[in-house]
Amino acid sequence: MLLAIDCGNTNTVFAIWDGERFLATWRTSTEHQRTADQYYVWLSTLMNLHKLDVRIDEVIVSSTVPRVVFNLRVLADRYFGCRPLVVGRSDCALPVAPRVDPGTQVGPDRLVNTAGAHDRHGGDLIVVDFGTATTFDVVAHDGAYVGGVIAPGVNLSLEALHQAAAALPNVDVTKPQKVIGTNTVACMQSGVFWGYVGLVRGICDRIRGEAERPMRVIGTGGLASLFAQGDILFDIVEDDITMHGLTVIHRHNKDIQ
Numbered sequence: 379m380l381l382a383i384d385c386g387n388t389n390t391v392f393a394i395w396d397g398e399r400f401l402a403t404w405r406t407s408t409e410h411q412r413t414a415d416q417y418y419v420w421l422s423t424l425m426n427l428h429k430l431d432v433r434i435d436e437v438i439v440s441s442t443v444p445r446v447v448f449n450l451r452v453l454a455d456r457y458f459g460c461r462p463l464v465v466g467r468s469d470c471a472l473p474v475a476p477r478v479d480p481g482t483q484v485g486p487d488r489l490v491n492t493a494g495a496h497d498r499h500g501g502d503l504i505v506v507d508f509g510t511a512t513t514f515d516v517v518a519h520d521g522a523y524v525g526g527v528i529a530p531g532v533n534l535s536l537e538a539l540h541q542a543a544a545a546l547p548n549v550d551v552t553k554p555q556k557v558i559g560t561n562t563v564a565c566m567q568s569g570v571f572w573g574y575v576g577l578v579r580g581i582c583d584r585i586r587g588e589a590e591r592p593m594r595v596i597g598t599g600g601l602a603s604l605f606a607q608g609d610i611l612f613d614i615v616e617d618d619i620t621m622h623g624l625t626v627i628h629r630h631n632k633d634i635q
Contacts, residue, residue, distance in 0.1 A: 379394060379395070379396060379432045379433055379434050379435060379436070380394070380395040380396075380397075380434070380436045380437070380438065380625065380628060381393075381394055381395075381434045381436070381437045381438075381454075381458065382394075382395055382437075382438050382621055382624040382625060382628070383437065383438070383439045383440070383441075383450060383462075383624075384440050384441075384487070384490070384620050384621060384624065385408055385439065385440065385441035385442065385443055385446050385447075385450070386408060386442055386443070386487065386509055386510060387408060387442055387443060387509070387510040387511075388407070388408060388509070388510045389405050389406065389407060389408055390405070390406050390407070390408045390446070391403060391404070391405050391620075391621065392404050392405075392406070392421060393621050393624075394425075394430065394432060394434065395625050396432075400618070400621065401430060401432065402424070402425070402428050402430060403618075403621065404421070404424050406420065408443055408446065409446075410443060410445035410446050412446070412449060413449055413452075414449045414450070414452035414453040414456055414457070417449065417450070417453045418453060418456075418457045434458045435458060435459065435460055436458075436460055436628070437450075437453075437454040437458060437460055437462035437463070438462060438463040438464075438465070438470075438624050438625075438627065438628045439451075439454075439462050439463070439464045439465065440464075440465040440466075440486040440487055440489075440490045440620070440623075440624060441464070441465075441486060442485055442486065442487050447464060450462065451464070463627070463628060463631055464486075465486040465489055465490055465624070465627060466483075466484075466485075466486040466489065470627065470631060471627075471630060471631050471634060472489060472493065472627065472630070473493055473496070473497075473521055473626065473627070473630045474496075474520055474521040474522040474523075475522065476489065476492075476522055476523040476524070477518070477522050477523070477524045477525075478523070478524070478525055484523060485513075487507070487509070487513070487620065488513060488515045488523060488526065489523060489623075489627075490620050490623035490624055490627065491505045491507055491513075491515050491598065491619055491620055491623055492505065492515055492517050492521065492522075492523040492623070493521070493623040493626045493627050493630075494618075494619040494620060494621075494622040494623025494624075494626055495515075495517055495596050495619055495623070496517050496521035497521075497622065497623070497626045498616070498619075498622065499594065499596065499614065500519075501517055501518055501519035501520060501521055502517070502518070502519050502589075502591060502592065502593045502594065503516075503517040503593060503594050503595070503596055504516055504517075504582050504585055504586075504593050504594070504595045504596070505517065505596045505598060505619065506578055506582070506595060506596065506597050506598070506599075506602070506611075506612070507598050507599045507602075507619075507620070508531065508532060508597075508598070508599030508600060508601040508602050508605070509531060509599050509600075510531045510533075510534060511528050511529065511530065511531045511534070512528075512529045512530065512531050512532065512574070512577070512578075512599075513526060513527070513528050513529075514526045514527035514528075514529075514581055514582070514585065516585060516589070516593075527581050527585070529577060529581070532551055532570060532574055532601055533551065535570060536548070536549060536551065536566070536570055539566065546562065546566060547562065547563065547566075549563050549566045549567055549570075550567070551567070551570060551571065551601060551604065552567055552571070552604070553571055553604065553607050554567045554568045554571060554572075556568075557572055571605070574605060575605060575609050575611065578605065578611050579609065579611060582595050582611075594613040594614070595611065595612045595613050595614075596612065596613065596614050596615075596616060596619065597611065597612035597614070597615040597616075598615070598616055598617060598618075598619040598620065599617070600617070602615050602617065603615055603617070
């Protein structure tokens with residue numbers, strides 16, 4: 379049984395994969411000081427609550443926070459008796475190597491999104507991931523990651539606005555009833571929501587123009603479904619592209635052994 383772990387700057391997702399489907403998926407906050415023992419207590423408690431009597435013997439990790447990888451490695455070794463695959467390390471092969479500037483380190487989350495999206499939808503894709511940052515990953519026809527765009531994340535933008543302007547409150551991200559706000563909260567919500575709708579549409583249009591070919595847009599991440607309400611931004615919205623990509627990379631490494 380495979381344990382897939384996606385560690386982002388804000389949250390870490392653990393999912394158990396039986397080879398055909400995810401049996402369970404859990405999310406926790408990302409804390410670099412959390413030990414392997416703490417991870418195991420938390421994970422085993424959830425498995426018991428869901429009556430999951432399974433034996434985990436393989437682990438794959440994607441992490442944008444390098445400091446947590448050590449304890450996740452210890453978790454895999456101490457409690458599951460295996461050495462984890464870590465996306466982005468030299469011993470973890472990708473289905474197709476990225477084509478970027480020499481010496482460039484591509485974020486593991488982007489490599490995983492690329493693998494998952496290509497496996498499901500083929501090539502010529504733009505994967506828009508709403509995380510701590512809003513990323514645009516360009517997937518070539520053969521499944522290679524060929525570059526992209528990084529913009530500030532939605533919640534990060536709201537937090538920066540609140541911190542930089544003392545009179546502006548913290549607000550939730552939601553679709554406003556109308557563009558013109560008649561109070562401070564409505565004005566902020568409109569600016570963030572419709573601003574990001576314009577950002578996504580504008581960047582995707584420019585990527586298509588630069589690529590000079592049709593490209594489908596895949597939305598993923600926690601806020602993708604919300605922003606899909608604003609306009610026809612995405613051809614497909616899927617919230618599990620990242621976790622699916624981990625299973626694709628794991629399968630590829632098993633096939634080439």
